[in-house]
Amino acid sequence: MSKRIILLITAVIIGSFTSFSNEIIKKDSSKSKTISFKIKLKSTDKIKIAVSPLKYNKHFAYSFTLDDGYRSAYLTAFPLLNGGKISSSSINEWKIDQGGDGTISEGLFYSDGMGNKIPFKLGLAINGASIGDLPKNRGHLSWSEVKEMYNAGWDILNHSFHHFTKPGTNFLTEVTENTASIKHNLDFTMSHFVVPGGEGDPNYRYEYEKNALANGHLSVASYTGVGPILKVYSKIDLAKMITARTFVLSSKDTTTFKTMDRFLKTVDSIAKLPNPIWYNEFTHGTGNGNLWNLSMRFPEFKYYMTTLQNKYGLKGNDSIWMAPWQEVYEYIWLRDRIKINFKQKNxxxxxxIQLPDIPEIFRNRDISLNVETSSRFEIESNKELSIKDDGKSNHKLIFIQL
Structure with missing residues (x-):
């Protein structure tokens, strides 16, 4: 019976400029646009090599985003998933409890298939105008908190500068000022946009969609569009993608987890689909109080995320790739553009592997390859490639870092 080998390739190329999404964005370049290495098999059995539909050859990718940059993301969601001290009760400036249960979390994880555990990561859709250090009982995140989560692999998405939606809003300015704010304070350029919800002309979302896509954003999460379930087994069209935004929300029932079980039932049905998919969901706060009645109370959020780990993560069947929107988007973008060739002789x-020009705004440059073989193996490469593998033991995995 053949065994799957998964090759994880992280490509880092530096360089030139070209036009992308209607703005001038730095592209990577190098003297060679190809990487190569040698697989030495223990037998002459024929092998097959193909790109993995999803990173780590997972069965389904799940992206979960927290809207509006509320501080509960840092006080409760981040330590629960990444590991650390969860805040106890914390009453904010709006007299709403954005804290949690005060416990110590070991973190929630899936594996990379090589024996390493990776923490669940979420996305944050933030408004730069609301980020700051005051008041002390502030309801929104600070720049240092956003930076800490970003450095831990959480994605930061553009949610407009002020969260304005009413008639008279300058939608272009809302998009570009938020981009400039995050660039100034955190030194990176956001590449994906989430349309803010609120009162306004029924068509205001189209103005946000149009201006975001025209000013360097690669995709937009809006009221309507493709998804939230995206089939990713074959090549998909990511150009100016607009997706439908759906929410996981707590109900008035505070005594049971029946509402969360209904949402989890949907995830379970998706996880059972025969081919790889990408699923995305949203909520707002994750504190003890149901912020604006558009959030998940912390006990339910904890139950929901812990159940995902126990069923599909490290403590379950390990089929989930729990990664934020940008990370999954960038993997699929690169997956559909690389060209793989292999030649076997005995x-x-x-x-x-021929690599495309990768936009400099990408923060993830990973690709996985599935190789079917019944043979054990070893890897040989030049000094420019750093390669790790378990070919002598489990003979399933190879990791390459340029």
């Missing part, structure tokens, strides 16, 4: 296989 027990040796030369693998050559």
């Amino acid at each position: 027990k040796e296989v030369i693998v050559t």
Whole structure:
């Protein structure tokens, strides 16, 4: 019976400029646009090599985003998923409890298939105008808190500068000022936009969609669009993608987890689909209080995320890739553009991968390859490639970092 080998390739190329999404964005370049390495098999059995539909060859990607940059993201969601001290009760400036249960979390994880555990990561859709250090009982995040979560792998998405939606809003300014604010304070450029909800002309979302896509954003989450379930087994059209935004919200029932069980039932049905998919969901706060009645109370959020780990993460069947929107988008973008060639001669296989120009705003440059073989193997490469594998033991995985 053949065994799957998964190759994880992180490509880092530096360089030139080209036009992308109607703005000038730095692209990567190098003297060579290809990488290559040798697989030395223990037998002459034929092998097959193909790109994995999802990173780590997971069965489904799940992206979960917290809207509006509320401080409960840092006080409760981040320590629960990443590991650490969860805040106890914390009453904010709006007299709403954005804290949690005060416990110590070991973190929630899935694995990379090589024996390493990776914490669940979410996305944050933030408004730069609301981020700051005051008041002390503030309801929104601070810049240092956003930076800490970003450095831990959480994605930061553009949610407009002020969260304005009413008639008279300058939608272009809302998009570009938020981009400039995050660039100034955190030194990176956001590449994905989430339309803010609120009162306004029924068509205001189209103004946000149009201006976001025209000013460097690669995708927009809006009221209507494709998804939230995206089939990713084959090549998909990511150009100016607009997706439908759906929410996981607490109900008035505070005594049971029946509402969360209904949402989890949907996830379970998606996880059972035969081919790989990408699923995305949203909420607002994750504190003890149901912020604006558009949030998840912390006990329910904890139950929901812990159940995901126990069923599909490290403590379950390990089929989930719990990663924020930008990370999944960038993987699929690169997956659909690389060109893989391999030549086998007896027990040796030369693998050559041609890489595309990758926009500099990408923060993830990983790709996974599935290789089917019944043979154990070893890897040979030049000094420019750093390669790790378990070919002598489990003979399933190879990791390459440029």
